[in-house]
Amino acid sequence: RIQFTPDLLPADITGTRVWRQSSERFDVELGPVFVNFLLADEINRAPAKVQSALLEVMAEKQVSLGGETHEVPRPFLVMATQNPIESEGVYPLPEAQRDRFLMKILIEYPSPAEESEIVLRHGINPPEAERALDTGALLRLQDAADAVSVDHGTLQYAVDLVQATRDPARYGLPDLVEYLSYGASPRATLGLVAAGRALALLRQRSYVVPQDVFDVAPDVLRHRLVLSYESLAQGVGVEHVLARLLSTVPAPHVAGSPPASPPEGDASEWAAG
Template identity: 65%
Template structure:
């Protein structure tokens, strides 16, 4: 490897800073180490996360803590059946005194957006997130407004209640980089949670700036990805479209639609981000 391609000097600082940020979040969030790591990976990869788990597993507290440690703004939207798209992205409001329309921006204009119980809102409301998740901008009345960077949507859905819920549109599911199944903590971890709840909760410190996080996001581009790794990611996606060609014909009936090209793109980006988090210069 030539000196100009040696990633070690550039990747050591991000690894140490991101590890310190994760450690600070673990002072508040107990028993969800995998979820925390995947959130950081999604941030570095520029993706979004869909969390599925029963209530009470610190999903809201996780996003709030993440925003505090990284110095970003936190927004929470409780999705309900009577929600309308303007409640998310914003709308134009007529001002009688001036005779003009002003734009009122919605809660999506923050660094970290928690879409709580996203499957409780109808499809037209869920679809209002499509543009902002992919393009990181919102169009209101023909005018485009970019959201702050970095921008992470963490949506939750409750798997134990199907009544009064709406399935997510395929186009929106495709825009999530990861779906993370949040499980119960172990008995030891749960005992630690109960013990902390009896006293004062730890107040997380801001350890990273958004500017540094964007710099670390750019640093993932220096992580080397071999062509064979890219080919493997593409093969995984193609196996969901043509399972019989990969000796998986018995599962073909369980697959309605295969992964889109966003699948292997997100897989490789997430692998790069995880390599950076682990201090490696290659995938």
């Protein structure tokens, strides 16, 4: 876990070269990024220069230090948190940085029952977490997810969803043209397929259906869309854009599986939820 703060330096994350007087040479001190699971806590509290220290390692699973390349251990996973409420003392993540995250998951307020449970547990010693998986088992799960098959129709559905963010009018969404400055990158298509494979595996299937892609699309796409000033001025949020995309872009029907179900209610109701 790395607590991101305004005074953090890139070397505090990736590592640096240290002069050893005893041996009269530079040694490489690897940073805390060389772990299996990295939690970047409140990542938007550090400036963009520090956030960008994660670009190489998230994309290539390696860090370049002192002219040498050092691979991080496998598996390597990065999760980040950010507080969307505070606006002072925070720095927005660059588009290239956001694009490297597979998903953006929104954590809402707890329900009344959940909040009651939080209060009841307050002050009680929390239970110790038990390890559910070792690194070998996680690697095998990743390999199993990669082996999940994707038919051409489902793959084309993922491509169409991403293409619709770049050229909405072509997909029957002319009302979204003024709201989108930039659509999702090809990483989004890769993310839709990868997340769809993982979800299919969790649902105990060896193949992806359009419903899997449909279900992961909001989490995969919401942080990759760049909204225009018109959308901000009119109060149109990314959830509304996603609702329009998912309710308009047609999903193919795959034999043996039902077609992807549309959001409940109209687009505005789904976006508000």
